[in-house]
Amino acid sequence: MSKRISTELICIDAEQEMCLNGVLWKPDECTSKTAIALFPGTGGEFFDSLFLFLGPRLADAGYMTLSLNRRDHGSQSGFHSLAASAGDHGLGIDFLVSQGAEKIILGGHSYGTVTVPFYVAETNDLRVAAMLLYAPLGDLRSGSIKICGGIEKYQQIVKEAKEKVASGQGSDVFLIPPMVEGGIPLLQTYSIFLDKRGPESKAVPIDILKNISHRKILGVRDPADPYPATLPPSQEKLEAANSDLVYFLLNDTRNGNLDADAHYFKGREEEVLEITLNWIRANKEFS
Numbered sequence: 001m002s003k004r005i006s007t008e009l010i011c012i013d014a015e016q017e018m019c020l021n022g023v024l025w026k027p028d029e030c031t032s033k034t035a036i037a038l039f040p041g042t043g044g045e046f047f048d049s050l051f052l053f054l055g056p057r058l059a060d061a062g063y064m065t066l067s068l069n070r071r072d073h074g075s076q077s078g079f080h081s082l083a084a085s086a087g088d089h090g091l092g093i094d095f096l097v098s099q100g101a102e103k104i105i106l107g108g109h110s111y112g113t114v115t116v117p118f119y120v121a122e123t124n125d126l127r128v129a130a131m132l133l134y135a136p137l138g139d140l141r142s143g144s145i146k147i148c149g150g151i152e153k154y155q156q157i158v159k160e161a162k163e164k165v166a167s168g169q170g171s172d173v174f175l176i177p178p179m180v181e182g183g184i185p186l187l188q189t190y191s192i193f194l195d196k197r198g199p200e201s202k203a204v205p206i207d208i209l210k211n212i213s214h215r216k217i218l219g220v221r222d223p224a225d226p227y228p229a230t231l232p233p234s235q236e237k238l239e240a241a242n243s244d245l246v247y248f249l250l251n252d253t254r255n256g257n258l259d260a261d262a263h264y265f266k267g268r269e270e271e272v273l274e275i276t277l278n279w280i281r282a283n284k285e286f287s
């Protein structure tokens with residue numbers, strides 16, 4: 001890296017006695033009025049390895065970059081709704097605008113690729129010029145069916161969750177299986193399970209993207225990514241949902257084998273950075 005970059009830990013007031021922690025990388029000389037905001041996935045934090053790699057390097061390229069937690073970060077993922085969590089993107093955008101940005105590229109990893117387009121579709125926030133979708137999910141419902149052990153077990157959980165909500169026990173918590181073998185089971189309330197993973201859930205990017213127009217979108221995935229909602233035919237369905245999506249599938253470096261590290265692009269961060277910067281620079285309207 002060549003430019004002088006300042007790094008600042010920040011805390012944004014989200015009210016309700018809640019603070020969103022993050023880190024801002026800012027070049028001494030911003031060569032662009034476009035800034036980038038990055039948001040993590042399920043169980044993720046603003047200091048996840050992918051963002052700690054990308055953030056200072058995007059700033060070195062002239063783009064002020066913010067990595068920020070939503071209210072559902074880390075262990076809080078099972079306790080906040082899609083709509084409430086996605087609303088936190090607006091706070092990140094407000095912050096970057098207060099720092100001098102005029103256009104925002106809104107980026108997310110994994111579940112962040114649900115909340116980012118959901119926010120844009122719900123608000124049509126004109127400050128958002130483009131979106132970055134790292135390890136993009138297609139349909140969280142179908143992924144949930146797989147991790148729950150198939151449609152019958154999934155339907156049993158849905159039935160139990162609906163009964164709990166109907167009886168006023170929707171805030172009770174339970175565990176669902178991990179997203180990949182060897183992972184950590186997910187703790188969440190029954191009401192949030194239905195909100196994010198139930199059959200009527202809106203956490204469905206292949207539907208959300210149909211309602212977004214006039215914004216460029218970049219998707220990047222490692223073919224070794226085993227997370228269910230990223231698996232084929234998610235790419236095809238996402239591309240069909242929005243013609244503005246440019247989807248980069250990295251070369252297979254694992255001979256067809258799946259590896260949980262691929263979900264986080266471990267060892268391939270430089271490729272992701274290069275793809276991201278080339279794509280941004282190719283779009284002169286926001287580069």
